[in-house]
Amino acid sequence: MKLSLLTINTHKGFSALNKRFALPELRDCVHDSGADIVFLQEVVGQNLRHAEKYFNWPAKPQHEYLTEKSGFSHAYGKNAVYTAGHHGNAILSRFPILHSEKVDISTNRLEHRGLLYAKVALPGVELPLHCVCVHLGLLGRSRKKQFAKIADFIQRVVPGTEPVIVAGDFNEWRKRKQDELETRLLLTDAGLALHGRKLRTFPSAMPVFPLDRIYLRGFKVLKAQVLNKGPWKDISDHAAFFAETEYTFPALVPDPG
DSSP states (O other): OEEEEEEEEOGGGBOGGGOSBOHHHHHHHHHHHTOSEEEEEEEEEEEHHHHHHOTTOOSSOHHHHTTTTTOOEEEEEEEEEETTEEEEEEEEESSOEEEEEEEEOOOSSSOOOEEEEEEEOOTTBSSOEEEEEEEOOSSHHHHHHHHHHHHHHHHHHSOTTSOEEEEEEOOOOOTTOOOHHHHTSOOEEHHHHHHSSOOOOBSTTSOOBOOEEEEEESEEEEEEEEEOSGGGTTSSSSOEEEEEEEEOOSOBOOOOO
């Protein structure tokens, strides 16, 4: 079984430097990518001010708007709440989402950060797939604590014998810095597994830093690439990270035929 994955910081639906509202183009790109599971950060659940200012601002939350073409299942978790509305993380899935929850991993009063967890049912697979979408802090000491919080959560909720994907905006610019997902949980970075390095995704126009990542357990990486050309150009300040994988866990449901 093959599974394609996509992660992107949507920048609240705006292009780099907030030059234009790009959510309709992002919706087309996400749909056309063919990704089975999509991990999104900085997705707006509500913004009353922007709804008044932009004529094509969707009447529904952005994560629901992004599934209009695909009909995907979706889950959303608020990170930042303010007078005009809120934004956070979202997971879109071609397959049923059995359960979802948001966990606060903030480490200071200024940055509101969270992880969004979703348990997904894959077709023909006995074990559930555990998906975690994250957006970590800007400070190194905050990220260190947040990596530990994510690892604690996964160890508490996910059995060691079941597949897991952790994806999102890690805000970690150090290319060779190993984190607890790698050292403690032994998850594999998709870019590192295929190309021998963590792929650079920020800024989108000319990526320098490997901020956006996909970590895996139970999958072989077949393709890992940064999407920032053609229709993907300038639809966010982050480039998208796409990975194609093959499920390697043996627990498949026998074919009754």
